[in-house]
């Protein structure tokens with residue numbers, strides 16, 4: 001288990017002999033077992049932040065820590081889910097889910113038991129022997145989440161995982177993820193452009209501002225769980241949404257000024 005900590009992280013990319021300050025002295029903590037959403041306009045460093053936590057991009061200054069341990073590279077303690085479907089097309093659903101545990105040397109019987117249970121929880125049992133191309137986009141993303149969880153990571157890192165889904169499928173996938181999270185309580189860092197999605201899912205929303213990428217504000221979402229889509233129509237939900245949208249519009253206006 002583990003909290004995700006970003007400790008004074010600065011990230012400079014050097015592109016075409018020009019420095020881009022993607023993250024400027026960003027510090028934040030997603031406490032152990034909490035659901036954190038990172039939002040903000042295009043180019044404010046959301047994906048960079050996730051890649052630093054994943055160990056895919058080294059920070060120029062500062063450090064990311066997971067469960068108190070400094071991140072020095074990718075590792076099985078962190079499960080990743082991206083926007084594009086990243087299932088292995090040549091493997092069946094069950095084989096995709098069992099791929100990581102198989103590499104880790106988990107015995108076949110244990111692996112099958114676990115994948116059966118996870119696929120049943122997600123309503124995917126009848127697709128266990130299907131290939132990814134036989135599934136809808138929403139189902140493929142559910143399988144991608146199941147596959148990340150099958151590796152039993154301490155934390156989940158998700159970059160716009162539902163970005164390619166239509167509204168109805170997206171809302172189903174959000175409920176699926178919150179149900180799963182309520183049962184397993186892994187720390188999650190979830191990047192999204194969608195403010196409704198962030199408020200619906202999160203314990204905390206981290207609002208970033210662009211050029212340079214900075215943390216503008218952390219908003220604690222104090223809405224009761226379990227949440228269902230009716231929460232979207234409550235005044236409390238509307239208040240959180242307004243607060244976050246105003247912050248994003250302010251930062252966009254400041255950047256233009």
Ligand SMILES: Nc1ncnc2c1ncn2[C@@H]1O[C@H](COP(=O)(O)OP(=O)(O)OP(=O)(O)O)[C@@H](O)[C@H]1O
Nearest residue numbers: 013014015020022041042043044045046047048049
């Ligand atoms: N590999 C790279 N090389 C050079 N510059 C990069 C690289 N990756 C990102 N950047 C720049 O760093 C800044 C932050 O990018 P990043 O993708 O982290 O933002 P983002 O908030 O995820 O954006 P979006 O919402 O559009 O995906 C941008 O100005 C981007 O152009």
